[in-house]
Amino acid sequence: MAAEASGEQDPSTPGCGESPGMKDNTLHPPSATQMSGEMDKPLISRRLVDSDGSLAETPSEAPKVGILGSGDFARSLVTRLVGSGFSVVVGSRNPKRTAGLFPSAAQVTFQAEAVDSPDVIFVAMFREHYSSLCGLSDQLAGKILVDVSNPTEQEHLRHRESNAEYLASLFPTCTVVKAFNVISAWTLQSGPRDGNRQVPICSDHPDAKRAVSEMVQAMGFMPVDMGSLVSAREVEAMPLRLLPGWKVPALLALGLFIFFYVYNFVRDVLQPYVRDGKSKFYKLPVSVVNTTLPCVAYVLLSLVYLPGVLAAALQLRRGTKYRRFPDWLDHWLQHRKQIGLLSFFCAALHALYSFCLPLSRVNRYEVVNLAIKQVLANKSHLWIEEEVWRMEIYLSLGVLALGTLSLLAVTSLPSIANSLNWREFSFVQSTLGFVALVLSTLHTLTYGWTRAFEDSHYKFYLPPTFTLTLLVPCVVILAKGLFLLPCFSRRLSKIRRGWEKDGGVKFTLPMDHALAQKTSHV
Numbered sequence: 001m002a003a004e005a006s007g008e009q010d011p012s013t014p015g016c017g018e019s020p021g022m023k024d025n026t027l028h029p030p031s032a033t034q035m036s037g038e039m040d041k042p043l044i045s046r047r048l049v050d051s052d053g054s055l056a057e058t059p060s061e062a063p064k065v066g067i068l069g070s071g072d073f074a075r076s077l078v079t080r081l082v083g084s085g086f087s088v089v090v091g092s093r094n095p096k097r098t099a100g101l102f103p104s105a106a107q108v109t110f111q112a113e114a115v116d117s118p119d120v121i122f123v124a125m126f127r128e129h130y131s132s133l134c135g136l137s138d139q140l141a142g143k144i145l146v147d148v149s150n151p152t153e154q155e156h157l158r159h160r161e162s163n164a165e166y167l168a169s170l171f172p173t174c175t176v177v178k179a180f181n182v183i184s185a186w187t188l189q190s191g192p193r194d195g196n197r198q199v200p201i202c203s204d205h206p207d208a209k210r211a212v213s214e215m216v217q218a219m220g221f222m223p224v225d226m227g228s229l230v231s232a233r234e235v236e237a238m239p240l241r242l243l244p245g246w247k248v249p250a251l252l253a254l255g256l257f258i259f260f261y262v263y264n265f266v267r268d269v270l271q272p273y274v275r276d277g278k279s280k281f282y283k284l285p286v287s288v289v290n291t292t293l294p295c296v297a298y299v300l301l302s303l304v305y306l307p308g309v310l311a312a313a314l315q316l317r318r319g320t321k322y323r324r325f326p327d328w329l330d331h332w333l334q335h336r337k338q339i340g341l342l343s344f345f346c347a348a349l350h351a352l353y354s355f356c357l358p359l360s361r362v363n364r365y366e367v368v369n370l371a372i373k374q375v376l377a378n379k380s381h382l383w384i385e386e387e388v389w390r391m392e393i394y395l396s397l398g399v400l401a402l403g404t405l406s407l408l409a410v411t412s413l414p415s416i417a418n419s420l421n422w423r424e425f426s427f428v429q430s431t432l433g434f435v436a437l438v439l440s441t442l443h444t445l446t447y448g449w450t451r452a453f454e455d456s457h458y459k460f461y462l463p464p465t466f467t468l469t470l471l472v473p474c475v476v477i478l479a480k481g482l483f484l485l486p487c488f489s490r491r492l493s494k495i496r497r498g499w500e501k502d503g504g505v506k507f508t509l510p511m512d513h514a515l516a517q518k519t520s521h522v
């Protein structure tokens with residue numbers, strides 16, 4: 001059988017070498033009381049260390065845990081378990097060769113010996129080697145096996161059942177718990193300071209799940225109950241995902257960048273080259289980028305607040321909030337955080353580029369050339385009051401806009417967001433976010449000033465880039481302004497408090513309109 005050739009039992013046959021039809025003797029794991037006292041004793045939170053910093057001998061009453069496998073994950077697991085007060089025995093096919101890899105506090109022996117005493121055994125091996133443990137079936141009977149494995153993308157697609165379910169099918173007399181697969185060996189070793197602290201756990205046996213959850217907590221991680229073993233497939237898919245929810249926003253930002261970069265290239269580089277033979281290709285690395293990034297940032301920012309406006313308009317038109325939004329709008333609403341953070345990232349780069357402009361060689365030449373021209377033209381000083389004011393104002397507005405966006409970005413951090421209540425979070429994200437959009441619009445308008453109305457700024461009949469960026473933000477700002485009018489805002493607050501146009505729900509708003517606003521929530 002193909003499966004056997006790859007060293008793994010064909011999952012369709014029951015357990016390790018069992019004849020089909022054997023009685024279903026899946027044991028309920030020893031209950032917490034039956035389980036040898038070790039596991040139900042309060043877990044020692046941290047191991048003592050000797051004066052020379054090495055781990056002191058494990059106290060005799062420390063709960064005993066077994067690990068099969070002596071690889072990277074096994075080694076990190078031992079370090080963490082021993083450091084959390086457990087006594088650990090490692091089962092290896094070649095203990096002599098591997099013993100030196102483990103802290104002295106851990107015992108390294110053959111697999112058969114290692115599985116004798118512990119009630120909980122981590123299987124720190126790859127799925128294709130699980131069947132090599134079938135010889136231990138009798139000794140493993142009634143024990144809790146913790147499956148920590150991650151399939152590769154291909155294996156995940158190829159196998160119908162999860163690695164954990166496959167392990168359970170090989171050892172029907174054991175209790176399998178899925179845990180720790182999302183924690184890298186490094187995070188396990190260095191502790192949950194960096195990386196993810198959450199450990200999704202699933203099993204068909206609550207007692208076993210509880211026992212392993214207690215271990216997870218004793219090791220400084222946070223158990224997340226994912227239900228029964230059938231969810232192991234979903235738990236095994238987690239490490240396979242790469243930044244879920246960022247794909248569409250990232251593609252959107254890239255698309256906008258390419259569009260505006262090409263647009264600026266045509267206007268600022270190609271047009272002078274074609275019309276006057278002037279080579280302005282030096283503009284490509286900085287100047288064209290610094291007229292592209294702000295446009296991307298600004299359009300993305302407006303695309304963060306457009307769905308909220310569309311959602312509000314839909315709720316007003318339908319006269320209810322109890323109907324689902326169209327999928328595309330729901331999806332868009334769910335991606336606002338990613339779009340917002342991408343906007344902030346582009347705006348921050350734009351600010352950095354802008355601060356670097358005076359350092360550039362181009363800028364220095366231009367300043368010197370300007371001075372020479374002025375001397376030759378016998379002009380004592382060049383001071384255009386309007387230009388000075390314009391630049392001072394748009395730079396200041398840009399800084400204020402970026403500063404406000406930084407607040408939104410900071411409150412995006414889960415640890416900060418968790419410390420805010422719903423209204424504070426919404427104030428920062430919704431109200432301050434809108435303020436940032438208005439400031440960015442003023443920044444862009446003062447930058448653009450009268451250029452949109454001067455022919456000299458149209459190249460190949462293409463208008464100045466900033467004019468293209470103004471469309472969506474202005475729609476959002478106008479719509480938001482419109483919804484602030486009492487006729488709309490009162491109706492929206494009623495709808496958001498559950499009122500329905502067709503009178504489905506009869507109720508009166510509290511007389512105090514401000515109170516209604518305050519308590520109407522999404």
Ligand SMILES: Cc1cc2nc3c(=O)[nH]c(=O)nc-3n(C[C@H](O)[C@H](O)[C@H](O)COP(=O)(O)OP(=O)(O)OC[C@H]3O[C@@H](n4cnc5c(N)ncnc54)[C@H](O)[C@@H]3O)c2cc1C
Pocket residue numbers: 301304305306307308309311312315325333334336337338339340341343344405406408409411412413417426428429430431433496521522
């Ligand atoms: C730098 C930055 C960081 C950001 N970080 C976050 C973040 O961490 N988390 C986050 O959520 N957003 C984040 N955003 C996006 C944005 O700030 C928020 O989504 C904000 O709440 C949008 O406010 P709003 O007024 O447009 O819409 P809201 O006040 O959210 O809602 C407007 C309308 O849409 C309806 N509505 C909104 N959401 C839903 C929904 N899911 N289902 C059904 N109806 C809905 C409401 O009923 C309401 O009528 C970030 C934006 C930026 C720029």
Ligand SMILES: NC(=O)C1=CN([C@@H]2O[C@H](COP(=O)(O)OP(=O)(O)OC[C@H]3O[C@@H](n4cnc5c(N)ncnc54)[C@H](OP(=O)(O)O)[C@@H]3O)[C@@H](O)[C@H]2O)C=CC1
Pocket residue numbers: 068069070071072073074091092093094098123124125126127129132148149150151180181182183184185186
């Ligand atoms: N590395 C990581 O960061 C993470 C790993 N994991 C999972 O942990 C498990 C182990 O990973 P890792 O420690 O990196 O892998 P390694 O290859 O480093 O170790 C696997 C161990 O399996 C043992 N083993 C037992 N039987 C066999 C056999 N028949 N053939 C080969 N090896 C056998 C070997 O120990 P011995 O020779 O002593 O018997 C070997 O050391 C995998 O399922 C992986 O998906 C999960 C999360 C993170």
Ligand code: HEM
Pocket residue numbers: 287290291292294295297298301347350351354355395397398399400401402405440443444447464465466467469
């Ligand atoms: C510290 C903050 C900021 C500074 C110092 C700054 C500075 C500048 C400068 C110098 C320009 C002229 C660019 C050039 O012609 O080379 C500019 C243009 C622009 N900025 Fe900013 N800006 C800042 C923040 C922002 C933010 C937060 C946004 C929007 C999210 C933004 C959007 C724009 C736009 C759309 C343009 C017009 C680009 C064009 O059409 O050429 N800026 N800014």
Ligand SMILES: [Cu+2]
Pocket residue numbers: 245248331335
């Ligand atoms: Cu998505």
Ligand SMILES: [Fe+3]
Pocket residue numbers: 003006008159
């Ligand atoms: Fe297979």
